[in-house]
Amino acid sequence: MAIRNYHHGMTTKTYPMPFTRIELIVFAVHPSGLEVLLIKRTEAPFAGQWALPGGVLRIDMDMDLESAAQRIAVERLGTPVPYIEQWGAIGGASRDPRAPWALSIVYQALVPGEQIQPKPGKRIAAIDWRPASDAATDATLAFDHRKLIELAMTRIRSAIDRLELPAGYFETPFTLTELQATCEAILGHRLDKSSFRRKLAERQLVQPVEGQFRQGAFRPAQLFELVAADPRNASR
Amino acid sequence: MAIRNYHHGMTTKTYPMPFTRIELIVFAVHPSGLEVLLIKRTEAPFAGQWALPGGVLRIDMDMDLESAAQRIAVERLGTPVPYIEQWGAIGGASRDPRAPWALSIVYQALVPGEQIQPKPGKRIAAIDWRPASDAATDATLAFDHRKLIELAMTRIRSAIDRLELPAGYFETPFTLTELQATCEAILGHRLDKSSFRRKLAERQLVQPVEGQFRQGAFRPAQLFELVAADPRNASR
DNA sequence: CCAAAAGTGTTGTGACTACACCCATGT
DNA sequence: ACATGGGTGTAGTCACAACACTTTTGG
Numbered sequence: 001m002a003i004r005n006y007h008h009g010m011t012t013k014t015y016p017m018p019f020t021r022i023e024l025i026v027f028a029v030h031p032s033g034l035e036v037l038l039i040k041r042t043e044a045p046f047a048g049q050w051a052l053p054g055g056v057l058r059i060d061m062d063m064d065l066e067s068a069a070q071r072i073a074v075e076r077l078g079t080p081v082p083y084i085e086q087w088g089a090i091g092g093a094s095r096d097p098r099a100p101w102a103l104s105i106v107y108q109a110l111v112p113g114e115q116i117q118p119k120p121g122k123r124i125a126a127i128d129w130r131p132a133s134d135a136a137t138d139a140t141l142a143f144d145h146r147k148l149i150e151l152a153m154t155r156i157r158s159a160i161d162r163l164e165l166p167a168g169y170f171e172t173p174f175t176l177t178e179l180q181a182t183c184e185a186i187l188g189h190r191l192d193k194s195s196f197r198r199k200l201a202e203r204q205l206v207q208p209v210e211g212q213f214r215q216g217a218f219r220p221a222q223l224f225e226l227v228a229a230d231p232r233n234a235s236r
Numbered sequence: 237m238a239i240r241n242y243h244h245g246m247t248t249k250t251y252p253m254p255f256t257r258i259e260l261i262v263f264a265v266h267p268s269g270l271e272v273l274l275i276k277r278t279e280a281p282f283a284g285q286w287a288l289p290g291g292v293l294r295i296d297m298d299m300d301l302e303s304a305a306q307r308i309a310v311e312r313l314g315t316p317v318p319y320i321e322q323w324g325a326i327g328g329a330s331r332d333p334r335a336p337w338a339l340s341i342v343y344q345a346l347v348p349g350e351q352i353q354p355k356p357g358k359r360i361a362a363i364d365w366r367p368a369s370d371a372a373t374d375a376t377l378a379f380d381h382r383k384l385i386e387l388a389m390t391r392i393r394s395a396i397d398r399l400e401l402p403a404g405y406f407e408t409p410f411t412l413t414e415l416q417a418t419c420e421a422i423l424g425h426r427l428d429k430s431s432f433r434r435k436l437a438e439r440q441l442v443q444p445v446e447g448q449f450r451q452g453a454f455r456p457a458q459l460f461e462l463v464a465a466d467p468r469n470a471s472r
Numbered sequence: 473c474c475a476a477a478a479g480t481g482t483t484g485t486g487a488c489t490a491c492a493c494c495c496a497t498g499t
Numbered sequence: 500a501c502a503t504g505g506g507t508g509t510a511g512t513c514a515c516a517a518c519a520c521t522t523t524t525g526g
Contacts, residue, residue, distance in 0.1 A: 016295050017253040020339065057327075059252050059337035064328035089325040089341050091293075092300035101295035103256065105325050177478075194480075195516055202514095218477045219523040413505070430507075431489060438487095454503045455496040 018091055019099030022069050023054035023145075025108045025152045026081065028116070028129060029185045034156075036135050036149055037118065039076070040126040045097045046142035050135075052149070053127070054104070069107040076127065077118050081109040083169035087152060095143065108152050110169045133188070160186050163199055165226060173209045173223035176200070254327055255335035258305050259290035259381075261344045261388045262317065263368065264352070265421045270368040270392075272385055273354065274377075275312070276361040281333045282378035286371075288385070289363070290340070305343040312363065313354050317345040319405035323388060331379065344388050346405045369424070396422050399435055401462060409445045409459035412436070 026037040038050045055072040062068035066084065073081045087106040096102035118127045135141065136150040159166070160183050170179060180196050200206050206224040213220035262273040274286045291308040298304035302320065309317045323342040332338035354363045371377065372386040395402070396419050406415060416432050436442050442460040449456035 015292050017256050018293065018295050020253055020256070056251050057254065057339075059254050059329070062329075065325060065339075068327075086324055088322055089301060091304075091341075093295070093298075103293075103301075105327075175478085192516060192518085193478090194518085197479080198515085215524095216477080217525065218475080219479090219525090221478060411505085428489060428491085429505090430491085430509095433506080434488085452504080453498065455498090455505050457505055 016101075018101040018103040019096065020057040020103045020105070021054050022057055022065070022072050023052045023104045023106045023148070024069060024072060024076070025052060025087065025106065025149060026073070026077070027108070027110050027132065027152075027156060027186075028113060029110075029182050030113075030129070030131075031181075031185060032131070033188055034132040034153065034186050035129040036132040037076070038128060038130050038135060038141075039124045040128075041142060042123050042125045048125070049140060049142045050130075050138075051142035052145045057105070065105055066107075069105075069109075073109065077111070077116050079116060081111050083111075083166040084109045085166070087148075087155070090144070090148075106148060106152075108156065110156070110166055112169070112171045157187055163203065163205060165205060167226050167228075170226065172225040173212060174225075175214050175221035176206070176224060177221065178214075179206070179224070252337075254337040254339040255332065256293040256339045256341070257290050258293055258301070258308050259288045259340045259342045259384070260305060260308060260312070261288060261323065261342065261385060262309070262313070263344070263346050263388075263392060263422075264349060264365060265346075265418050266349075266365070266367075267417075267421060268367070269424055270389065270422050271365040272368040272371050273312070273363065274366050274371060275363045277378060278359050278361045284361070285376060285378040286366075286374075287378035288381045293341070301341055302343075305341075305345075309345065313347070313352050315352060317347050319347075319402040320345040321402070323384075323391070326380070326384075342384060342388075344392065346392070346402055348405070348407045393423055399439065399441060401441060403462050403464075406462065408461040409448060410461075411450050411457035412442070412460060413457065414450075415442070415460070 024037075028035045028037070037053060039053045041047055041049055041051050053072070053076040055075060057065075057068050058071075062071060065086065069084055069086075070080050073079075073084070085108050087108045089103060089105050091101070091103035093101050095104070130138075132149065132153055136146065136153055138146055141149075165179075170182065174182075176197055177193075179200075180191055180193065183196075184191055204227055207227045209223045209225055212223040214223055260273070264271045264273070273289060275289045277283055277285055277287050289308070289312040291304075291311060293301075293304050294307075298307060301322065305320055305322075306316050309315075309320070321344050323344045325339060325341050327337070327339035329337050331340070368385065368389055372382065372389055374382055377385075401415075406418065410418075412433055413429075415436075416427055416429065419432070420427055440463055443463045445459045445461055448459040450459055
């Protein structure tokens with residue numbers, strides 16, 4: 001069960017390489033607030049404790065880091081995630097007892113609602129959604145995962161605060177009220193309808209889908225979609 | 237010169253691990269604007285071309301990623317850098333001809349002025365400062381390094397825009413005019429003195445060093461220092 | 473006509489830019 | 500005295516939150 005060795009060899013020199021994994025912080029928006037996906041580990045280290053889903057980087061299977069993250073998402077969720085973003089990398093000599101040096105590339109994802117009902121798979125005792133603010137204060141999580149969730153929450157909230165709406169996430173088309181409710185669930189507080197809509201209009205973030213309306217019990221609502229995200233406008 | 241193999245072994249399974257490097261984007265503030273440190277490669281691939289300084293992650297020497305980045309900074313600059321920040325990771329199967337799968341953790345650093353005069357070392361033909369806006373548009377840079385510099389510039393500028401002053405970077409103590417000149421050089425445009433100072437005061441970013449003044453040709457200027465950076469205030 | 477949700481207008485407040493102005497010092 | 504950079508005050512503008520208001524539907 002222990003790791004024997006790993007190394008990187010050249011004709012001139014040989015360097016051992018770190019045990020490299022991908023960790024996923026998968027958020028979902030629940031009416032009561034943000035939720036995060038956790039798995040219960042069956043194997044040491046931290047057997048029986050909850051942790052972020054993740055997996056080993058497979059250079060024989062993955063073309064790049066993002067496809068590695070998507071592969072692991074499929075393994076855990078049963079479906080690729082529409083929006084994924086790299087968070088950063090953490091690495092050190094004493095992060096994971098299984099290896100002398102462990103490196104994790106952390107990705108952050110947002111999936112629509114809780115339509116995804118993941119099933120426990122290989123080497124996983126259980127997999128379930130947990131309220132994110134709950135998990136961010138749970139000291140019993142495995143590895144350094146509590147801290148990662150805490151930072152990811154502040155990160156996603158500040159992105160929504162700045163109205164950086166993650167393209168590909170929101171189930172288009174949507175009504176403006178639905179969009180606002182989603183943002184409110186992520187932020188954890190109410191927003192003003194008028195201010196919210198003014199900012200959406202000024203920054204041209206959404207556009208109406210002409211002739212399409214959400215029919216309901218009351219007045220129908222215009223459906224909108226995100227306007228194509230600006231491709232890295234470094235100008236200003 | 238080619239790489240033979242590298243792998244990660246367990247008693248149950250064996251996974252090959254990626255060729256893992258650290259790349260450094262070292263910025264310096266020059267009166268004429270932001271500059272970036274580049275090296276001229278002697279070896280393939282991209283021999284004779286300019287590239288970012290970097291080095292292989294050495295799990296036998298580095299306790300964690302940040303100390304790896306500092307070790308490489310010392311190797312290249314001859315001195316540790318006071319401010320360094322992780323930028324992210326890029327990895328893929330076709331990034332570096334030397335290895336089937338290459339992973340780079342990119343770090344961004346800011347060093348005071350150009351007091352640092354790095355000397356060419358092993359496997360480096362030359363090392364020199366280049367205007368950053370120049371390098372960000374130079375298509376002849378090795379690997380994907382042009383893109384990395386471009387993104388790093390927008391990143392550091394937006395940080396300075398938000399007055400996130402990288403603690404440990406600025407040579408304390410400083411006068412407010414010196415601090416403003418540094419920010420202007422990074423941003424590439426002039427700032428209003430009054431607005432700049434009002435924001436510094438309101439957000440309590442700097443505090444005067446009592447009784448200390450910069451003597452010069454004219455009226456002496458109060459010296460300031462950064463107030464201790466808030467340790468991740470997720471509240472609000 | 474009423475309830476409920478969609479959608480728009482309005483107003484006061486606070487933050488910012490641009491600019492003008494005083495202050496202190498060496499020559 | 501005056502040139503130079505240090506340091507402060509002010510007025511117009513703009514973005515915003517809060518809140519009130521009108522509109523449109525189903526029952």
